[in-house]
Amino acid sequence: MINYIIQVVLFQVLFVAVYDFFLSKETFFNKNRWYLLSTALLSFVLPLFKISTVQKAVPQEYYTLLPEVVLSPQKVIEAAVWYQSINYLDVLFWSGCILFLIVFSVKLERIIRLVLRYGTTRKDNYKLILLPKETKAFSFFNYIFLGNDIPSQKREKIIQHELVHSEEKHTIDLLFFEFLKIVMWFNPMVYVYQNRISLVHEYISDAVASKSDKKENYINHLLADIFQVEHISFINQFYKHSLIKKRIIMMTKTQSKKVRQLKYLLLIPLLGSMILYTACSSEEVKMNKVEKQPVTVYKSEDGKIVKKPSTGYQSKYLDLFLGKELPNTKEYSIDELTEEEKGEYLALLNGFNKEGMPQLNIRVFEAENGRKMVAFDFMGKNENQEKTNYQDSEEVPFSMMDKVPTFPGCVEGDKTCFNRSLQEFVQENFDTSIANGLGLDSGKKRLYVRFKIDKKGNVTDIKVRAPHPTLKLHVEELAQKLPQMQPGEKDGKIVATGFVLPITFNVE
Template identity: 40%
Template sequence: MVQYVIQTIAFQLFFLMVYDFLLKKETFFNWNRAYLLGTALLSLLIPLIKIERFKYVVSQEYIISLPEIFLGNTKQQEPDVIVLDPVIILPKTFWSWELMFFLGALIAMMLLSFKFLKVYKLLLKNPKKKVGNLHIINLLKSNVAFSFFKYIFLGELINENEKKAILKHEMVHVKQYHSLDLLFFEVLRILFWFNPLVYMYQNRIGELHEFLADAQAVKTENKNTYYQNLLSQVFDTKKISFINPFFKQSLIKKRIVMLQKSKSKQINLLKYALLIPLVFGMLIYTSCAQEQVKNSTEQLSISEQIETLKASLDAKEGQLTDEEKSSLLELLKNVNFSKSESNPWKISVVQNEVNEDIDVPFAVIEQVPVFPGCEGLSNNNDRKACMSKEISMFVNENFNTKIAKEHNLTGKQRINVIFKINKAGNVVALQARAPHPALEVEAIRVISSLPKMIPGKQKGKLVNVPYSLPIIFQVADEKSDTNKG
């Protein structure tokens, strides 16, 4: 989540810099409107897009990675177990990041509701009339002018000659659905209340709406008269961020400057083409970026292992004798290959054992054990992901974080847990390693209390399946907590 927010803010910053330095002064108002709305949406979507082909834009020739080799029947059986995603246990403080986020979003939502209430009160308290599809609200004892969707609010104190020009201006806002743009950014302000760039986006789109409406209004009005209307009366409009006010002091000068500006040359439209390489570069970045905590391993099937070695042997055609090839292929029966993001290849040479109660590794198992609630998923990868999520939630809810204070533990504590889901669906053969024995005991207690699962199957028979689970316990810094208090 944190990585997503950081990427979103970074992309919005790039997009706004391009707008301010290259596009803002152009008179392509509709193009600029599409740019602001489109890039605001793209900044939210691009971090979620992962294109596999873009992962290999950087040539593998520049990546040197030596394999890890485990010989014999070693206790460390990473390739033969299902490695669950790490469980991160953060200190349970009242002012957690999640609570701050939801509290900020709640306040932002309340503010938006208050703005809606102000507009609704104006609708109730003032006389109104319908002209076609428009609703004209006559604001009593007011010199305010603004619009909101199909409602145009005009103060009764505004000069009748000026009302005509103002009405044409506000009708542009209505016809082009400018209120919809502003509400889109209001929603973003609720979800990303902590992000100042969202407010900057809304400010830019608000300015642009006025330029668009002015450009349309002066087509049927005398420019000099229109300028006088803008300058003669600078009223205090209601400060509501999702309305389109006609009189706004901070915008009057900019609107007049933009009205006097000559139309931009068509060749300047090429500036918008800059968006293509910009988005392309962002997609490459998000596709290549590795998740901070993810350390899952994708195992190859036996047939893929054989094909991999055969391809390697074919590449060495003429360098190996037939006898050497046969020996290598025979050796393959006792070799496990696996791939991971952090290490392209891991090789494990395992000794053959004769054991009636076989532990089936993830590389070959047909059906992994299923956590309660994950039964509807159709393939092993989805079931594994579901189990990781459920176990992570279970450990976070049940792990006794008071252990840290009881044993004066500080900093990051890593606990490695190994267990099996047996033929009955129960957790067995639990082992844990941690910097302190109390953490090992607590980890075993929590994992042993996992609910009964649907056991794994291989060739229609129930089997044992081994798992490895890293738990990272981030102990709260008492000194910093004391300072905060």
């Protein structure tokens, strides 16, 4: 969620920057209005946009799932008192939403109170509310509010101006950003957007209202007196001192040439780069909850995958594929499995890959009805396939190496010592006490650390999937402390390899 919010803010900054530098000085006011509205919406949609073809174009990376590190209950969190179990970020977020909802409600109540208190005079296409002893002038939908102390000769121009706001439904634009301020009160770009579109609204109304008279006369009406201002962000105000200078500059500006509309084409490369960024981002995939079901066994017959009746299997999260050839359905990476599926996959992998047993690569493929199935790939069985896949690669799977990376203090290429040393390092450096006060539910928790050991033996490309951002940061720092190792080898060449390390602990 945090990654999503950061992307939304980043995209809004880029959209506003393009507007300020290239579009704000042009007289295409209606186009600028729709630019601001559409890009504000796009910034929320783009982070959700994924292109599978782009993702498939990224070179395949090989990661080996290491034995799970289980932290002893004695080292795990003690029962937290009530104030330690509160998620203060959630409290802060919802408190802000409630506060801004109250502020919005108070402003709306002020407008309703004005209507009920002073009554309305129904006109052809608007309703007029006269405010006694006031010089304010503003509109809200088709309600136009005029101070009774405004000279009668100025009222007609003000009403013409405010009628444009009413007919163009400018209030809807402002209310849209007002609602965004409630749910994203912490995002400064929402306020920037609202300020920009308020000014565009005034440009639009000025352009229409000034056509019925000389622009000089219209400008003189703006400058003649100092009027009061109503401090409500979602109404269109005729007199707003901070905007009058900009409005006058824009009214006296020469009409922009139509060729300048080509500037809007800047959106194409900007949107393309944003889509490419989100498509290739490493944000974890949202997964549906799975349930245990009786295991379905799949086999390959004449190039087709068929179901076979299964007996003797308990209900599992994963189905089973048995066959000499691997299935031709979609293959899933470890990160694409749910927590339940990962646990089952991990137990299966650790059960087979023991000392003295043939090394298996257990892979996960798409089955039917949203289920996934495991398939056994015997490593090294097909030498030609091995050469095809890994001969020219700088990154090789752990199980395909001639000599695996060596942890400091271990005998060169000792896989058992590597796994044991890695587990001991985590047990000594993982501070389970930091989970106090994170608001996690009690019970077993699991996180995953993905990293590579490059050709120099350094630990790189660290990525963590954890149940809380604080735990994620802590584990990233832990992985960065891993010592430099002796890199692995394949066919006499030094190569890199990737790992996924599961860590399990209990929250009580």
